[in-house]
Amino acid sequence: MxxxxxxxxxSWHASYAIYFFVIGICAGLSFLSYGSWLTPALRPLREKAxxxxxxxxALGGLLLIADLSQPLRFFNVLNPAxxxxxxxxxxxxxNIAAFGVASVLYVLALNKGDExxxxxxxxxxxxxxxxxxxxxxxxxxxxxxxxxxxTPIMPVLFVxxxxxxxxxxxxxxAGANEAAQKVLHQYMxxxxxxxxxMLVSILGTTHYGGSASELTFMIMTTGTMGLIFVxxxxxxGTAAPVALLLAPMGRQQNGLMLSALLILVGSAALRYALLxxxxxxxxxx
Amino acid sequence: MSExxxxxxxxTRGVAGKRRFAMVVDTRxxxxxxxxxxxxxxxxxxxxxxxxxxxxxxxxxxYPNVKRQFLPRLCNHCDDAPCVRNCPVEATxxxxxxxxxLQRYERCIGCRSCMAACPYNARFMLPSHRTYTPITNxxxxxxxxxxxxxQNLVPACVQTCIGRSRVFGDINDPKSEVSYLVxxxxxxVLRPEEGTKPHVFYIGADRNATEFGRDAYxxxxxxxxxxxxxxxxxxx
Ligand code: SF4
Ligand code: SF4
Numbered sequence: 204m205x206x207x208x209x210x211x212x213x214s215w216h217a218s219y220a221i222y223f224f225v226i227g228i229c230a231g232l233s234f235l236s237y238g239s240w241l242t243p244a245l246r247p248l249r250e251k252a253x254x255x256x257x258x259x260x261a262l263g264g265l266l267l268i269a270d271l272s273q274p275l276r277f278f279n280v281l282n283p284a285x286x287x288x289x290x291x292x293x294x295x296x297x298n299i300a301a302f303g304v305a306s307v308l309y310v311l312a313l314n315k316g317d318e319x320x321x322x323x324x325x326x327x328x329x330x331x332x333x334x335x336x337x338x339x340x341x342x343x344x345x346x347x348x349x350x351x352x353x354t355p356i357m358p359v360l361f362v363x364x365x366x367x368x369x370x371x372x373x374x375x376x377a378g379a380n381e382a383a384q385k386v387l388h389q390y391m392x393x394x395x396x397x398x399x400x401m402l403v404s405i406l407g408t409t410h411y412g413g414s415a416s417e418l419t420f421m422i423m424t425t426g427t428m429g430l431i432f433v434x435x436x437x438x439x440g441t442a443a444p445v446a447l448l449l450a451p452m453g454r455q456q457n458g459l460m461l462s463a464l465l466i467l468v469g470s471a472a473l474r475y476a477l478l479x480x481x482x483x484x485x486x487x488x
Numbered sequence: 489m490s491e492x493x494x495x496x497x498x499x500t501r502g503v504a505g506k507r508r509f510a511m512v513v514d515t516r517x518x519x520x521x522x523x524x525x526x527x528x529x530x531x532x533x534x535x536x537x538x539x540x541x542x543x544x545x546x547x548x549x550x551y552p553n554v555k556r557q558f559l560p561r562l563c564n565h566c567d568d569a570p571c572v573r574n575c576p577v578e579a580t581x582x583x584x585x586x587x588x589x590l591q592r593y594e595r596c597i598g599c600r601s602c603m604a605a606c607p608y609n610a611r612f613m614l615p616s617h618r619t620y621t622p623i624t625n626x627x628x629x630x631x632x633x634x635x636x637x638x639q640n641l642v643p644a645c646v647q648t649c650i651g652r653s654r655v656f657g658d659i660n661d662p663k664s665e666v667s668y669l670v671x672x673x674x675x676x677v678l679r680p681e682e683g684t685k686p687h688v689f690y691i692g693a694d695r696n697a698t699e700f701g702r703d704a705y706x707x708x709x710x711x712x713x714x715x716x717x718x719x720x721x722x723x724x
Contacts, residue, residue, distance in 0.1 A: 209542040209561075210718055212612070214603035272598025272613055272625040279597050285577040292576035292601050347570065348607030348682050413681075414700050488609055488700060 213482040220475040222266040223339055224368070227361065227470065229259035230332040231369010233306070237329035240322050244382035250313055251376050252369075253325075256332070257306045264299065291345055295338035302331040336361035343477070350416035351409055351423065351481040360401045360477075366394035368470040371463035384459055391459075392448040395466055398473070399441045415484060423480040432476035440469010499567040499685060500587050502660060508587045509565070509632055510659040510687040511646070512669045515694075517653040518558040520545060524645035524654060531633070531644040533621045537718065538612040540630040541645055548696050559697040560654065562645070563610035563630035564678065564686030565589050571602035571611065580627075586658075587687060588634045596626040603627060607682045632656075659687070 232252040239249035268274045279285050280296040287293055309324040340358030347353050370390035377383040409420045423432050444462040452458040500506045520543060528534060528541045541562040548557045569589050572580050579596035582589055603611040611629045618624050633643035637656075641647070646656045657664035666689075669675075675689040678698055690698070 207543075207545045209539060209544060209609075210537065211609040214600040270599075272600075273596065276595070276597040279577045279579075279595060282577070285579075285595060287576055287578045289573040290576040290601060292574070292599055296576065342601075345570075345574065346604055348679065349604070418700055482604075484700065485607070485609060488607075 208487060211486040211488070213479065213486060215478060215482065216270075217475060217479060218266065218270050220471075220478045222263055222270065223361075223474040223478065224471045225259050225266060226263040226335050226339065227365040227474070228368045228372050229256045229263055230335040230365040231367070232256035232259065232372060233302075233328050233332035233369075234366060235369055235373045236309075237325045237332075238386075240325050242386055244386045245373075247380055247383060248373055248377060252373060253306075253310055253313055253328075255372065255376070256328075257310050260299075260303060260306055264303070267299075291338055291342040295334075295342060298331060298334040298338055302328065302335065305331050332365075333362065336365040348415075349481045349485070350412055350419040351405060351477065354405060354408070356401055356405065360398065360405070363394050363397040363401065364470050364473065367391060367398055367466050370394060371466040371470075374459050374463040379456060384456065385454075388448060388454060388459060391462060391466060392445065392453075395441055395445050395448070395469075398470075399437070399445060402437055402441065402473075418484050419481050422483045423476060428476060428480050428483070431472050432480060435472035436469050436476055437473075440465055440472055444469065495683075496568040498569075498572070498582060500584060500660075501567050501685065501687075506587075506660060507585055507658045508567070508660040508687070509637060509656065510587075510666050510670075510689060511562070511632070511643075512655045512666050512675070512689045512691065513560050513693075514653050514655070514669070514673075514691040515558060515560075515697075516692040517651040518543070518560060519651050519653075520556060520558040521650055523648045523650055524560060527644040527648035528630075531636075533619065534628075535615055535618045537615060538628070540628070544697075546694075546697050548694060557694045557697045559690070559693060560645075561608070561610075561678075562688060563589065563606075563632070564608055564684065564688045565630075565632050567685035567687060568683060570605040570607070570682075570684060574601040574605040576601065583634070586632075586634075586637065588632050588637075589629075590631055590634060591626070591628060593623045593626050593628075598626055600627065607679050607684065608686075 233256040235245060236249050236252035236256065239245040268277045271277060280293060281300060305324060305328045309328045312321040312324050337358040340361035343352040344355060344357040370387050374384060374387040374391065377387060409416045422428055444465040447453045447458055447462045453462055500508045522543050524541055525539060525543055532540060534540055543558055543560045545556045545558045547554055549555055565587055567587060569582060572582055572589060576599065577595055577597060579592045580589065580602050611627050614624050614626055614628045616624045636643060642656045646654045655665050655669060657666040659666050659670065661667060670689055673691045675691055676693045676698060677686040677689060
């Protein structure tokens with residue numbers, strides 16, 4: 204009724220969610236490739252996961268740069284004279300750059316069949332890969348005025364999402380390899396369950412929070428955003444695959460494939476909703 | 489007490505030898521003519537669809553006792569500004585002498601971190617459809633009219649304000665008008681809980697206007713058709 208507000212836009216658009224999704228799988232695959240050095244069952248995935256991770260890094264990097272309104276100034280972020288270490292994005296860019304270099308060296312070592320160097324580079328790559336979901340989560344968590352984002356659990360949630368979606372892609376790549384699927388079954392189950400626990404905790408604290416939190420909770424659980432967040436993200440993409448993986452069917456290949464697909468759909472929906480939902484309220488302030 | 493509490497080294501309020509500019513907006517005197525918005529647009533060639541300052545209103549009260557509650561808005565030139573912390577390339581920075589939060593347009597990469605960090609929607613992306621000024625596709629915001637203030641002029645919005653609702657000055661100077669107003673009136677800042685230490689002080693701001701409305705979830709219907717038409721036609 205009789206009200207005048209100005210047109211405010213959200214700061215980060217949906218393309219950023221695609222970046223989160225791609226870079227999460229990239230990190231997850233990197234963990235798997237590293238895992239193959241410790242768990243013999245994952246050995247057949249070593250090269251596939253490393254190459255997949257590398258391709259997704261290139262794709263994610265391009266998405267990230269294309270999302271800047273001044274894409275050609277991307278190198279400003281790597282300019283030591285400009286870098287501001289109070290910004291998570293600065294750390295993130297350094298992390299991505301270092302991960303890119305390590306990935307190239309790792310892929311080269313794998314091509315050469317250099318076992319000793321491969322093992323070392325797999326460790327370095329996986330450690331740097333850990334930084335990718337950590338920095339993306341931290342990038343959201345630092346914004347003190349945004350309910351849902353502003354929780355220290357956000358980087359951990361993004362790590363769990365990366366493990367879940369990386370293992371899901373790994374499971375799709377592993378096909379009929381039973382030994383690998385057995386390990387991936389565990390990875391998918393526990394990482395998705397961890398995502399579920401963190402989501403419940405985030406939803407609970409948001410619901411109990413102040414007026415901004417309360418309104419954000421309403422935005423995220425009703426309407427189209429509710430359908431994406433609760434419907435696709437929590438029910439279909441987290442609860443359903445956990446239930447499926449616990450059931451006997453979840454140990455068979457069809458059940459695993461279905462769980463993997465659900466996890467991928469769910470983790471894409473969650474990233475979208477977690478990015479866009481908490482931005483809606485402030486556009487009205 | 490809380491006004492004196494300085495937590496972050498970037499803060500300059502009350503630091504001897506430094507100026508710290510602030511604005512006082514006396515909402516009781518604002519008549520909602522939006523002349524400040526127009527003056528700002530003229531000063532900076534701010535393109536269509538975005539604003540450095542804007543004057544939203546809410547109709548409050550029950551018929552027949554209703555009134556429009558205006559709340560002129562702009563960048564708060566926060567003393568501990570989250571936008572500055574969040575910029576990865578220091579394209580957003582604080583001018584120590586005066587406390588202006590300014591932009592380096594030639595350095596900004598357009599990552600919009602600062603927009604996400606600002607709790608007040610004070611920042612916007614300059615669209616490419618700009619008429620006279622070649623600065624486009626970078627983030628912009630109110631500068632407290634840095635170029636005018638450093639020439640001993642007041643900001644364009646203050647100069648034009650017909651109700652003398654907007655008052656500008658150095659709050660570190662005890663003899664300034666803003667110091668007097670802040671010392672002698674109950675003032676509010678927007679979203680103080682964010683710890684940003686805003687330097688736009690409101691007198692008589694109704695909490696209906698300064699808080700998230702309960703109706704935030706039900707977007708104001710009157711504006712929705714215009715809002716979606718605008719978004720269709722202008723890519724910002
Ligand atoms: S109001 Fe927003 S843009 Fe202005 S200084 Fe504060 S945080 Fe930065
Ligand atoms: S959009 Fe520009 S000013 Fe804002 S944080 Fe990014 S580089 Fe800094």
